[in-house]
Amino acid sequence: xxxxxxVSVGKVYVGGSNKVSVQSMTQFPxxxxxxxxxxxKQMEYAGVDIVRITIPDEESAKAISRIKKEVSVPIVADIHxxxxxxxxxxxxxxxxxxxxPGNIRNPSHVxxxxxxxxxxxxxxxxGVNTGSLPRDIVADYKNISxxxxxxxxxxxxxxxxxGFRDIVISVKSTDVIVTISGYRLMSKLxxxxxxxxxTEAGGFLQGTxxxxxxxxxxxxxxxxxxxxxxxxxxxxxxxxVGIEILKSVGLREGVEIISCPTCGRQEIDVISIVEKxxxxxxxxxxxxxxxxxxxxxxxPGEAEKADIGIVGSSGKGVIYYRGKIIKMIxxxxxxxxxxxxxKDILDRRDRYES
Numbered sequence: 001x002x003x004x005x006x007v008s009v010g011k012v013y014v015g016g017s018n019k020v021s022v023q024s025m026t027q028f029p030x031x032x033x034x035x036x037x038x039x040x041k042q043m044e045y046a047g048v049d050i051v052r053i054t055i056p057d058e059e060s061a062k063a064i065s066r067i068k069k070e071v072s073v074p075i076v077a078d079i080h081x082x083x084x085x086x087x088x089x090x091x092x093x094x095x096x097x098x099x100x101p102g103n104i105r106n107p108s109h110v111x112x113x114x115x116x117x118x119x120x121x122x123x124x125x126x127g128v129n130t131g132s133l134p135r136d137i138v139a140d141y142k143n144i145s146x147x148x149x150x151x152x153x154x155x156x157x158x159x160x161x162x163g164f165r166d167i168v169i170s171v172k173s174t175d176v177i178v179t180i181s182g183y184r185l186m187s188k189l190x191x192x193x194x195x196x197x198x199t200e201a202g203g204f205l206q207g208t209x210x211x212x213x214x215x216x217x218x219x220x221x222x223x224x225x226x227x228x229x230x231x232x233x234x235x236x237x238x239x240x241v242g243i244e245i246l247k248s249v250g251l252r253e254g255v256e257i258i259s260c261p262t263c264g265r266q267e268i269d270v271i272s273i274v275e276k277x278x279x280x281x282x283x284x285x286x287x288x289x290x291x292x293x294x295x296x297x298x299x300p301g302e303a304e305k306a307d308i309g310i311v312g313s314s315g316k317g318v319i320y321y322r323g324k325i326i327k328m329i330x331x332x333x334x335x336x337x338x339x340x341x342x343k344d345i346l347d348r349r350d351r352y353e354s
Contacts, residue, residue, distance in 0.1 A: 004016065004191040005165070005167075005191050005192050005193060006018060006193070007123040007166045007167070007168060007193055008121070008123070008166075009021075009050055009074045009076070009095050009096045009123060010050075010073070010074025010075075010095035010096075011074065012049050012050055012073075012074055014123075014168060014193045014225050014226050015168075015192075015193035015225045016225075018225070019251065019252070020219065020224060020225060020226060020227060020246055020251050020252070021049035021050055021225075021226040021227075022047065022048055022049050022050075022226075022227060022228075022239055022242040022243055022246065023048065023049065023050040023051065023052060023076075023195070023226055023227065023228040023242075024043055024048050024051060024052070024228060024229070024235040024236075024238040024239050024242070025051065025052040025053065025054075025078070025228070025235060025238075026039045026040060026043075026051065026052075026053050026054070026235060027039065027235060028053075028054070029053075029054045029055070029056050029057070029060045030053045030054060030055055030059075030060035030061070030063040030064055030067060030077075031057065031059040031060040031063050033063050033066050033067055036053055036063075036067050037067055037070045037071060039235065039236075040067070040071045040073065041070075041071065042236050043073070043235060043236055043239050044071065044072060044073055045283055046236050046239040046240055046243070046282065046283065047239055047240075047243050047283065047285070048073060048239045049073065049074075049226075050073060050074050050076060050095075050096070050226065051071070051073050051074070051075060051076065052075075052076040052077075052078050052098060052228075053067070053075060053076070053077065053078060054078050055077045055078055055079055055085050055086075055089050056080075056085075057085070058085070058088060060085075061077070061085050061088035061089045061091075061092055062088065062092050063092075064077060064089055064092040064093050064094050065092045065093045068093050074095035074096065075093075075094060075095050075096075076094065076095065076096040076097070076098055076125070077089035077090075077094035077096070077097050077098070078098045079097055079098060079099055079100075079104070080100055080103050080104070081103050081104065083104055083106070083109035083110070083112060083113055086099065086104075086113045086116075087112065087113065087116050090113075090116045090117060090120055090122055094122060095122065096122060096123050096124070096125065096168075097113065097117060097122060097123075097124045097125070098124075098125045098127045099113065099124055099125070099126060099127065099155065100127055100128070100129065100132055101126060101128055101134065101151050101152065101154060101155035103132060105134065107158050110155065110158045110159065111158065111161070111162050114158075114159045114162040114164040115162055115164075117164065117166070118162070118163065118164050118166075121166070122166070123166035123167065123168055124159065124164070124166065124167055124168070125167075125168040125169070125170060125195055126152050126155045126156055126159070126167060126168070126169050126170070127170045127172070127195070128148045128151045128152045128155075128169075128170060128171050128172065129148075129172050129173070129199050129200075130144060130147075130148055130172070130173040130174065130175075130178065130199070131174075131199070131200070133147055133148065133151050134151060134154075137150055137151050137154075144173065144175075144178050144182075145171075145173075145178050145181035145182040145185060146182075146185065148171040148172075148173065148178075148182045149171055149182055149185050149186050149189070151171075152169050152170075152171050152186065153189065153190075156169065156190070156192070167192045167193075168192060168193045168194070168195050168225075168226070169186060169190065169192050169193070169194055169195065170194065170195035170196070170197060171183060171186050172197045172198065172199035172230075173198070173199060174198065174199055174200050174201065176198055176210050176213050176214040179197075179198050179199075179214045180214055180217055180218060183196065183218050183223055183224070184218075184221075184223065187223045193225035193226065194223060194224050194225055194226075195224075195225070195226050195227070195228065196214075196215045196218055196219070196223075196224040196225075196226070196227045196228075197211070197215065197227060197228045197229070197230055198210045198211050198214040198215065198230065199230050200230055201229070201230045201231060202231070202232060203231065203232045203233060204231055204232075204233045204237060207229065207230060207231040207232065207233070208229070208231070208241050211229045211230070211231075211241065211242075211245065212241075212245055212248075215227050215229070215245055216245050216248065216249055219245070219246075219249045219251060220249050227242050227245070227246070228242070229241045229242045229245070240282060253285060253286065253287040254281075254284060254285055254286070254287070254288075255281040255284045255286075255288045255289075255290060256287075256288070256289045256290070257274060257277060257278065257281070257290050257291075257292065258289060258290065258291040258292070258293075258302050258306060258309075259273075259274045259291070259292040259293070260292075260293050260294050260295075260298065260299070260302075262294065263294070263295075265294060265295035265297060266294025266295055266312055267294060267295055267312030267313065267314075267315065267316075267317075267331050268292075268294055268310065268311075268312035268317050268331050268334055268335055269335055270292055270293070270294045270312075272335060273292050273310070273335045273338065273339065274292050276335075276339055277290065277292065277339060277342065280339065280342060280343060280346070281342070281346070284346060288307050288308070289305070289306040289307050289308075290306055290307065290308045290309065290342065291303045291305070291306035291308070291309035291310070291311075291320070292309070292310055292338075293309065293310070293311045293312070294311075294312045295311070295312050295313065296311060296312070296313040296314075299311035299312065299313065299318075300313075300318075303318070303320040304320060304323045305323070306320065307321075307322065308320065308321055308341070308342055308345065309321075310334060310335070310338045312331055312334075315330070315331050316328045316329060316330065316331055316334065317329045317330070317331050317333075317334020317335065317337070317338065319334070319337070319338055319341065
């Protein structure tokens with residue numbers, strides 16, 4: 001059920017058979033140029049595909065061109081209330097616009113934006129949130145999923161009236177069930193790319209859980225073309241969580257870490273090893289399965305199936321590579337050796353080919 005239409009956000013294609021892209025948003029207005037550049041570079045390292053920045057004033061709109069000179073990912077201008085900032089953002093190189101139907105309500109202003117975007121070949125995301133729906137729509141319905149869909153379609157119709165078709169749609173709610181229902185309905189009504197997200201999902205733990213259920217569930221049903229994880233946290237963590245969700249549903253390659261929950265049987269420091277391993281492999285895009293198992297109950301079976309593994313057993317750390325035991329080390333030193341071994345493999349993948 002992925003969209004038939006494809007839009008180009010700079011060098012990133014969204015929709016159709018293209019890979020599901022990961023987005024995030026910086027924590028600064030665009031006018032804070034150096035802060036934005038620094039944070040975007042961190043997101044790039046984490047694997048972000050598209051970055052959105054806030055445009056609250058003219059200075060921010062004009063800063064887009066300066067930011068783009070220093071980063072490699074497409075930049076989306078986030079516009080609210082003042083349509084003139086959208087026009088200025090287009091002029092200064094924005095690769096995409098995000099408009100909220102709840103706060104740019106004058107149809108002539110929407111048409112002006114559409115015409116300018118069409119001239120430059122810039123797509124527009126119609127981004128609806130339950131917290132900023134037009135009052136008349138809220139009054140018309142008792143079904144919030146239908147309300148957010150209706151709000152988005154009203155804006156889409158205004159864009160289409162100008163001949164504009166490079167549209168992406170999002171219908172986000174803080175409620176996971178409402179979010180899923182809204183996107184399911186929207187996917188039946190349009191063939192535009194869908195930007196998935198559970199809006200204002202909360203802090204790292206709560207937001208990750210809600211996003212994994214909402215976004216992951218939709219992706220498993222073939223709905224969605226690009227995603228943003230909304231966390232009250234460092235946006236780099238949004239990128240990491242997004243990539244992990246895509247990996248979990250089979251839409252992105254990377255390192256999969258298999259590790260056991262802690263219990264009284266563990267003979268190696270599983271928590272410490274996994275924390276360091278996660279950091280070590282965060283930017284790796286090759287398919288690789290690594291097992292970190294605390295004891296010999298399930299450990300050998302998981303480690304044998306993994307590309308690389310470590311198992312705590314009889315006071316030792318047993319190291320596996322490609323299903324075979326290659327080394328046994330005292331448990332107290334095994335974690336450090338194992339991490340060094342993994343790093344060496346990542347740095348020189350062909351060294352152990354045999």
